[in-house]
Amino acid sequence: MRTTTRGLLAALALGPLLTGCFVSDEGGSATDGAGGSGGRLKIALAVPPVQALSPYSNDATVLSKLSVAEGLTALNKDGAAAPALAKSWKQVNPTTWSFELRKATFQDGSDVTAESVVSALDHAGQAAPKPRVLSDVTLTAKADDADTVTLTTKAADPVLPLRLASPALGILAPKAYAKNGTVSPVGTGTGPFEITKLTGKTKATLDRFDGYWGGKAKAPGVDVTWIADGTARASALRGGDVDIAEWIPTAQAKLLDKDTRHEVPSVRTDSLVLNTGSGLFTDASLRAAAREAVDGGALVDSVFGGYADPAQGLFGPAVSWADDNRVAVSGRATATTAADVKTKTKGKTLRLATYTNRAELPEAATVLQQQLEKAGFTVKQDVREYTQMEADLLAGKYDALVFSRVTLLDTGDAVAYLASDYTSDGVYNIAGLKDPKVDQAIKSAAEEGDTERRQQQIMRAEAEILRTDAVVPLVYEKVVQGIATDVEGVLLDPRERSLVDVDTHVK
């Protein structure tokens, strides 16, 4: 019996080693301590793949961040469309565009042809549910000849070239599209890096694709690890496990060496959304009181640790044209004084919601609570995981929401955000805003074809929205990217669409 006990103990002790099931490092990463992997980039990304890197999901940004797949166009620094797989394009008439393809090959060896582009765009259009970028447009693609594609839209779409830069409309080789509707970018992109292996939701291995039309990438490959926890991501960079760690939480940023942290203005704006549809804030003067009470500037140095800018409007410094075109807000309701707030609210509690997914928001909510209480409101917080409360948010069950929102969605165009969040038939209208003037302003911005005038229209719409006090901008977020000192050529993109390209390498 004694031997049995010992045997059992031995089995228990050996168990971990014998049954050890680890996510194996493949390739040269076992030797990379000595730099033997020959300059492969090691990157820690924040959001693990949800659909095996399908371009029709969240994962699409991974494909563009790591230069795996490309669309017909790309966005340049100013957010304008630049050539990618299409070397040029022209607008034939308001609804028809013609794109001239460049000579390129897919990573599986086949050539990029007009046919393959048409097939890729058709698949995106038929995907269910539709990728967001195609939700407000009907797109028909036709191959004119081997390297010309004609795109027609049902209604005039002035931002079509911007749309095509969306990672969801990346062009993949025909073999990527399976019959059951799934799409696999493994070895089917056109970019300088080719995914060779995807290990669940934890790791991916990318090798250089030598046949890239834009020349050979400087780095021989990329090893991606997904680390969802921000602290763990920062630790991985500090411990030297990775060369690049994206999205370092502001609470951890101070712990990084100064020359490894890089701040990038982000297209995210944090704001306090007030529910104009029901509850306390149907009263415009109370909304004005809340707007006056709230001071986003107080959050910048505290909650955001300096990695934010106080917000004046919906669009921050990451939207380069916003500040020049900003329109002064006029015609706002006058605020109720603190003494009157108590009588006007009739003892009702302000239900302040926010979510735990972004670590800063619950802290911000607590600061705002104190500011609002000073103005005479009685505040009760409700903080949950986002999916736990989204249905309630859309149903207007809260009076106010501390919200972090991307203002340039995957169209790269600000109108999409304004339309879904602030028009009376907007599907993401948490503020419950129904204001004809706002609707009109957003509509005219959407119809404007000229880039500059469109930007002016957008800023006019912004002013209209701010006039209603349905939303009180708090801060423009900044993103902190952690980059080891021996890495060069990392792209610091406010739209969070690109990170690594042909020039990125380890010194």
Added chain:
Amino acid sequence: MSAKSAGPDSRPPRWRAGAGRVVAGTALLTAVALLPWLSGTDPALTVLRARSADADPSPAQLAAVREQLDLDEGPFAHLAQWLGGLPRGDAGTSWVSGEPVLPEVTTAFAVSLTLMLGALVVTVAVAALVCARTLHLGSRRRLRQKRAGTGAAVLAALPKFLLASLLATVCGVWLGWFPSSGWAGPMSMVLPALALGVPSGAVIGGLLDQSLPAAFQEPWARTWHAYGFSPRHIARHALRRTLAGVLPQLLPTVVALVGGAVAVEKIFNIPGLGRLALDAAIAQDLPPLQTATLVLVLLGAAAGLLIQALRRVLLGPALRDGALPALYPPALARRRSTRWVAGFCALALLTLVVAGLLRDPLQVDTAARLLPPSAVHPLGTDSLGRDLLARLGHGALRTAGVALAVTAVSVVLGLLLGMATQVGAGLTEVVSTLPAVLAGLLTTAVTGPSVWGAAGAVCVVAWSPYAAQTAALLEQERASGHLLASLSFGAGPRYLLRHHYLPAVLPSVLRNALLRLPTTVLVLASLGFLGLGEQPPTPEWGRLLSENQPYVELAPWTVLGPACALVLLSVLAVAVSSGSVGVSGSASGRGRSRRRTGRTGRSGGRDVRHEEDVRLEKVVAAGMSPPPGSAPPPPSCRFRRPWPRGWSGWT
């Protein structure tokens, strides 16, 4: 006849345990399958959100998802389809990713199981350290003073996620001894196994440490010592004797880590089953969630059977034949230091609470964030410049109150279910491995977010350690001779409960409950993201720890204060209970029997036990005395009833 009912023959048939497992498992799986329909949150919306953070939740998009997943068919069609696929090794495809579920779940399970085995090794080592002193002294019969178990209480009170953060930072980042995250080889297992194993080991060790003196007090140990057997020998058999009662604790303490180590998995970026189940549950992605639940249910049942088998190997026929009396703690002198420790903890906590209550816990001052301790802020400030002392003080009553209430309810539930041995055993195994988060989600689905929801959800799962312990201890108690005697004198069930079952079980269960008190505080706070429990900014110790966790390295005092407070509370509870249990223990040993001498009839049970002890000793001394140095028969032989079954011919 009545005597027989205590014997092994009348134990409920084995199939009931199996039925209990099946019923509990089925109920749980059905509840999980109904989750989206119970919660009233459209699964199409959660799935859409999980796939794409920016997707517009437009009716057309939601309809597309609904159609794609056949959500309109209702929960039972899905459950049937999923069950139908299982025999073919097909657990369906994930609603979010569209990938087959089984490979994903198997990989995650293998990872978590490996990690759990690692944690088990650490647990065993820590438990050994905790009870080493008692083992050393006891085997040499030098155990004079009662151990308070404060060391175990300190270790058991360490929050696992805090330990994990600390280890990752110090050993991972600063020293570079081990990888700070990832799952790439045995080296990356060391830190998470330590973070998980140390508090678990302290709980197990604390329980062993408490029951060991009783084993050394038994007649056989006395006799063996008198015969000059080596202390190692006696220690080994004393361990065998006590392990039988403690082993079932491994199930809710260590095996449960397979699905319940989400926080540590996150910190070390380990692709384990806990995270998989949590992600699936939040997205209401049923196929992976159901499969993960099934795996956990099967694991619980398998581990339960394995532990049962281990106990049989350890104790052999004695357990089977029901010839092991329960262990009774000896009347040892209380250490004076225990009283000092208790006094110190009480004073410190009292000071903390009083000083804290005089301050404002909600005053946000963004200019004074993360200030180190000073005269103005004796414990420093948190990331919003709130005074930590004030938050600790104001949170104390609420935290301790809710945790104690939850523990009390769980203990009562555990006692009740533990007494319903066979049916309860199946249920206990199933619930043991159920992660609290899943219970929380099911609770939210039924009740909606509420202040009492967290307490309710924790009660749903927290009773399992106590039920397992009760069942194990009762199995011994039912077998004991004095119980047999009581029965033969015509004792009724109420008498048995009051004078035999509860005294045999309560001290150990109480110690267990108090060792787990800090864990309860943390689990309660961990459900906050579901909207369960008090909402921020209400101060509460668990929340203080979790909301300050990101600042561990930048401002260690933000977590040091709450962690120390938790340790103080835990040590105080254990020290006080060790004092009071010591008194009741001695009462059950000597006091009560003395009080009852001279009484006749039903109350004679206790006296008989002493006669039995004496008798056993005589048997051992007369019949089985081996020559010194030769291997003695295992203790189980010695406890074999020297009288025929059903014999009640003494009075």
